Amino acid sequence: MSPNEPGKNPRRLRKMRTRRRYRRKFAAPVNREWRCAMSSMTTGTSPMKTLREYVEARILSRDDLRGALQLAMRLEFATIPPYLCAEWSVGHDPDHTRTVVHQVVIQEMHHFALAGNLLTAVGGTPSIAHADFLPVYPANELPGGIAQERPVDLKPLVKDQLAVFMQIEHPDFPPVARRDTPPPPTIGAFYDTIIETFRETEPAIDQNALAVEVPLAPPIRTVDDAIETIDRIKREGEGVPGSPDVPASEGTNHAHYYLFKELFVQKRLVKVDGVWSFSGAPITLPEVHDFMPSTAAPDLSLEFRRVLSGLLTSLESCWTTPGTEPDLSAMFDLKSTGQDLIGRGIRPDFTWLDPS
Template identity: 65%
Template sequence: MNATGDHGHPAMKTIREYVEAEVLPLDDLKGALQLAMRLEFATIPPYLCAQWSVKDDPDRAEGVLHRIVSQEMNHFALAGNLLTAIGGRPSIAHADFLPTYPTGELPGGIPQKLPIDLKPLTEEQLAVFMQIELPEFPPIARLAVPPATIGAFYDTISTTFQKLNPGIDQDAHAVELPATKPVRTVTDAVETIDRIKSEGEGTQGSPDQPSGERAGFAHYYLFKELFLQRRLVETDGKWSFSGDPVTLPEVYDFAPCDARPNPSAEFNRTLSQLLTDLERCWTSGAPPNVAAMFRLQSLGRDLIRRGIRPEFRWDGGTA
């Protein structure tokens, strides 16, 4: 996956470059939000493949993955809404937007020690997912030169909104999401960014004091429960993974398939049409293509049950 170039657009900066700038000019704020869309989307195919691989599921791991995927899709859409609110135009309906798996970095140049790939739900894959969602607090905070994290990136975007105070287009097209108010003010923008951050990697303090509600746990902790196969519980004011045991599900194994005709062809066409229609949500106010979302899920599950890895590639024949 590269972090530069986007369908003929100027080269995109790395997350470190955005973070080191501290406050961004308007054009860079638009670039950062386009990068945020790529970053949020890059996690969705690996998480979906893990979810679709679940077979026998005694402790409802698939439900955890479904919730996380839904939130990542919401974060992707919220980043697009923030972009149109300041006069930008999301660009997602092209081959360059889609990551190539396996990859050793997330969009924006965030290196990953464990390669990110499309695989079944296993302990090894959960370790990859925890790496993606790694919080920006200790041990990260103890490093002499801490890496640029996703959390720091969103902090920079939030700070820029507050200090730059960009004009907000009240008539901007946006993807409507349940229980989410539209971006009409800078305060709305900051609250949106806080939501993305808290639902993903968590916020400062959450290693010691995550939300008392299970529904409030950030993705990192939900993945870690599955990885350690123990529930995260609070005892005498302290949190630990010492609760009830968690049994990982049985899964369907799958692998890339080079057969001809391509078994992923219809999946790729559906994905490409979905991205095309989603881009139109922001450019013309069209409604999301919900039918394509369900179709993609059905096709993906079918491929995996046949032992075939969905490709998540752009179909150049889609307009």
């Protein structure tokens, strides 16, 4: 018998036993008890692990995988309010910078939805329609305990805010056209850990899981579909090592970090003689509306909060109630209400409002 056969190779035999043990943990059928357990874990009755804990301790159970995907939803959502406020603040805009930010917002919304689809695919239930889901701004940490040197806040589209956006989207590898090599952030490692979990444990995928339709995203029917979905989220935010390009079908020419860096340095990122550099056409930043929190009574953001809370409730229903579609009218209402507030110099209040 060859030493490469399992019976004569102790290391390989241990690996096979470990993999079988993990598969037994991950392959249990999707049932109501698991969904209820996930709901209680993500609504605050059980503390959620930090991103670092998931990366360092690995994801060793089905509950851990669902918890990690719920955290991914929180992480993707946390970037949306700052990006929306920056977009809504834009006035005169000769170089169409608002369009750039809007494209990023749309992709972040897609990433948020894809994380929810991944969660239902492994038997979890997204929990987003409650006060604890919404981040508090300014934030010195992103969800999962990711420390930020520059606080993440709701501000107009100015250079200081672009620096914050670059910080959020910084690649997990040294970006091109940059000389220094700061320590990589942990977001990329977090997604890599989730990918590794799907690849190594091959968890059962619920073929009938409810999902939100996302353009250009195939249904999650297999482990390979799940891995490709996570890779898309990571790739669109960070790009790929050595190149800022993402596939042309994704709607933007470069990954998010490079789009924001173009606005920050006010130069297009171009490739000349095989080398990327921020040396292209100049970019003029837009005029913006400044805004601040309102102290008026009654609360001028009350309608905005009502629309936001209703939208989150509607979205959660898409993953829990068959036949439910995203409330597009609520999305447009959120935009028009938020733009109106910022036009009046008032910061939109992204906080929960209990239905009454």
